Amino acid sequence: MNTGSIRFRLTVWYAGLLAALLALFGASMYFGLASYLEWSLKDSLVKQAQQIAVSHLADVGMTGEDYVVGEIEEHYAPQINSRFVRVTRGDGSVMYVSGTPEDGSFDPTGLPVPPTAPVEASIREVHPPRGDGELLLYTMPFVARDSSRFVIETGAPYDPVESVLRGLLLTLGLGMPVVVVLSIGGGYFVMRRALVPVDDLTQSAERITSRNLNERLPVVKTGDELERLSIALNSMVARLDAAFTHIRRFSADASHELRTPLTVLRGELEELAQQPMLNEESRERIGSALEETERLAKIVESLLVISRLDAGEARMERTRLDLAELTATTVEQLRLLAEDKNIELFCQTPESIEIEGDRARLKQVIVNLIDNAVKYTPPGGKVEVRVTRENDNAALEVRDFGIGIPSEALSHIFERFYRVDKARSRAIGGTGLGLAIVKSICGAHGGKVEVESVESEGSRFRIRLPLAAEKTGSGVNSRTEDDTRPAV
Template identity: 50%
Template sequence: MNTRSFSFRLLAWYTCLLTCIFVLLCALLYLDLSRFLEHNVEQSQVRRAHQITDTFLATIGKTGPSYVAGQAKALYEPEISDRFVRITQANGPIIYASGMPKDGSFDPAEVPAFPPVSSRESFHRVKLSNGKTLVIAALNYHGPGKTSYVVESGALLDPAELNHLVLQLLIGLPVAVVIITVGGYILVRRALTPVERITRAAEQITQHNLSERLPVSRTGDELERLSISLNRMIARLDDAFQNSKRFVADASHELRTPLTILRGELETLIENARLDPEVRERATSMFEETVRLTRIVEQLFTLSRLDAGEAQAEWSRFDLAGLAKTTAEQMSLLAEDKNITIACDAGQAVVVEGDAARLKQVVVNLLDNAIKYTQSGGAVQLHVRRANGHAILEVEDNGVGIPSEALPHVFERFYRVDQIRSGEFEGAGLGLSIAKSICSAHGAEIEATSVPRKGSCFRVTLPLSKN
C-alpha cells in the first residue's frame, strides 16, 4: 500500500476526522444519558419525600412520631425495595431511619447527617465505601407549631443502563470505523476514476497518435480544467512535432539535388587525367564524404516519409522467405569482401502481407549491420520460419555484440554504441530506426538480443498473411 498516495492520505484524513466526530458524539451521549438518569433518580426521590410528607407527616401533631415511623416502615418498606428513608425533626431526634436493604447494596449508617439548608428541596450524593453512589433528596417540611422536619429519600444510582450504552458504543464504534473506511475507500476510488481514465488515455498517446485527445468530462470542475489543459499541451506538442518532421522532410528533400550535383561534379573532377595527384587525393576524400552525406540525407528522407505514413505504398502478399533469400544473395558480395559467410535457412515459403520493398529494406539494414559489426572470417545466419501464427525473421552474427546497457537504445535515431568504438565502423545510427519504423507500420515487432564479443541476434515477428 502506498502511504504517500493522494487517495491514501485523503482516506486517512477522512477516517480520522469522522472517527473523532463519532467519539465526541459518543462522549456527549454518555454524559447526557448519565445526567438524565441522575435527574430521574433525584425526581423520583423528591416525589417519595413529598408523598411521605403529604400522607402521614402532615398529621404528626395528632398521631405522634412513633405512628409516623410505623407508617413509613409499613407503607414504603425501604429495606425490601432497597431504598433509604430518614425522617428527622430539625434540631431534634431521628423519627425514622430505614435499615439495611435486603440486597445489602449499601449501609445506611454510612449516610451522614447533612447540614441544614434554607431551600425547601436539596440533593446530596453519598459516595459509599463499596464504590456505589447514593442519591438523596431532602425535603424541609414545616409542621404544626414551629417544628420543622427533614424527610430524606434515597436510592442507588443504577449504572446498568449506562454500562449497556458503553458496551453498545464499544462494539458500535469499531464497526462504524470499518464502514466509514470501506465507504471512504469506495468514494475515493470513484472520485479518482476520471483521473485514471485521463491517465490511461494520456499513456496511449505517443508521437504516432498526437492528433488524439484526452476525454473531457463536462463537470465544470478541476478535472475538466485539467483535461482541457492537457489537451492544449498535446496540441502544442503535436504542432511542434509536425513542424520538426516537416523541417526534416523539407531539408532532406532540398539537400538531395545539390548533393547529387556535387557528387557528379567531384566524380568528373577525379576522372580528369590531367589533375594534380594531391588535388585528386583531396577531391577523392571530398567525394567519399559526399557519398556518406548523401546516404545520411537519403536515410533522413526515408525516415520522414515513414513518419508521414508512407511505409506501405505497395501493399501485396509475398513470400518473406524468398525475399530474404534473394536479399542474402545480393548482400553476399559485400560479405565476401570481409570474408564473412552468409548462411540462409529459409526453405519453406512464409507468406506475409505488406510493402515488399520496405520489408526488404529491413532485411538489408539488418544484414548490413551483421556484416559491418562482425570481424573478418565471421559468420552471419539468416532464418525465416513460422511460429505461433507469425512469420519470424532472424539475423544472427558472431560479431562484436552490443553491451546490455546499450541494447534498449539501438533503435533510437542517431544512436550508435560507444562513439569511440563506432569510429571504426561507418554509419549514422539510422539503419535500425528505419527498420523499426517499417516494422511498426506493418504491425511487426523487432527486438535484439546480444552478448558482447559473442554476437547479436535481431528478430522480426510479423503477422502471417490471413489468406
C-alpha cells in the same frame, strides 16, 4: 500499505475526526444524562417532602398523628415505590418510618435519626448500615400550624441512576469502535471508487508515447478537478502532437530540400573530374570531394526515409509477398558484395512464407542487415541468412561470425547515427542509420527486431513479421527491385 497515499491519509483523517467527535458526543451525553437524572431524583425527593409537610403534617394538631401516618402510607406507599420516608418529632422520637422496600434495593433499618433541630434543609448521600445500596436522602425541618416541630426525610436508592449510566457507558464503549471501524472501511471503499478514474487516467497516459500522440485520454465527466485534469492533459498531448508533427515534417522537408543541391553538386564535381587539363593533385582533391558528397547524399537519403516513416508519410504499398522468395533474390544480388570480401554467403529459405508489406522497404531491411554482416566480418568469414515460420510470424535471421558487438553497445545500435567504433565505421562508409531504418520499417509492419551478439564471436539479428491472413485469391506479388544500394 502505502501510508503516504492520499487514500490512506484521507481515511485516517476522516476516521480520527469521527472518533474524536463521537468521543466528545458520548462524553457530553454521559455527563448530561448523569446530571439530569440526579437533578430529577433530588427534585422528586424535595417535592415529596414538601407535599408531606404541607398537605398532611401542617394540620397534625387537628387531624392526629395516626391520620397523617395513614395518609403517607396511602399516598406514597414507600415500600412499593422503593422510597424511604421518615417523620421525626421535635423531641427526637420517630413518628413514622417506612419499611424495607419490596424489591430489597436498600435496608433502612439502623439509619441514624437526624439531629433534633437541623438548621436548614439538606440533601446528601448516605450508606445505610445494612445492605449495599446507596441512598440519596433529603432532610427538611418543618413547623406545623400548632408550632410542633418535625424533621421530614425522604430518600431513594441511587442504584437505578447508576445502572442507567452504566448501560449508556457500555453502549457507547461497544458501539463507538464498531461505528469507527465501519466508517474506516466505508471511507476506504468510497475513496477507492473515487480514485478509479485517476487510475484509468494514469493507465491511458502511460500508453501514450511519441508514436501514438493522436490518442487522447478518457475525459472524466465529473465536473470537478478530475475533469479539469483530464482536459488539461489532453490539451497538453494535443500540443505535443502538434510539436512532434512539426518537427518530423521539418526533418523530412529539410532532407528533401537537400537532395537537389547535392545532386547538382555531384554532377558538377563529376564533370569537373573529367576535365583533361587537370593536374594529378587537383584530380585527387576533386575525387575526395566527390566521395564526401556521395556520403552526404547517402546520409540525406537515409534521413529522408527515416523521417518519412516517422511522420507516417511514407508511401507503403501493402501487398501480399513471399518473404522466402524476396530473401533468396536479395541474397543472390548481394552475393557479389560478399565475394569481394571473400565471405561465404549461405542462404536457407525452405518454404514459401507469405506476409503483407511493402516489398521495396522489406528488401531494404534485408539489404541493410546483410550489408552490416558482411561489413563487420573479416575477410574469409561466413554469413548465414535464414527464413523460417514461427507460430503466427515469419522470422528472418541474419547471422555472422565477425567482430560482434560489445554488450554495453547492444541497447544503442538501433539509435540514429550510433556506431560502435566511429572511426572504423566511418572508414568503411557507415553512417549509423542502417539499423534505425530497419527498426522503423519493422515497426511500420507490426514486426520486431532483436539482436544477440558476443564480441569477437559474431552477431545474430532476428526479425519477426506477422504472417499474411488466409489467402483470398490475388496471389503472390512478384514485383522485382534492382535497387540494392545498402542503407537507403
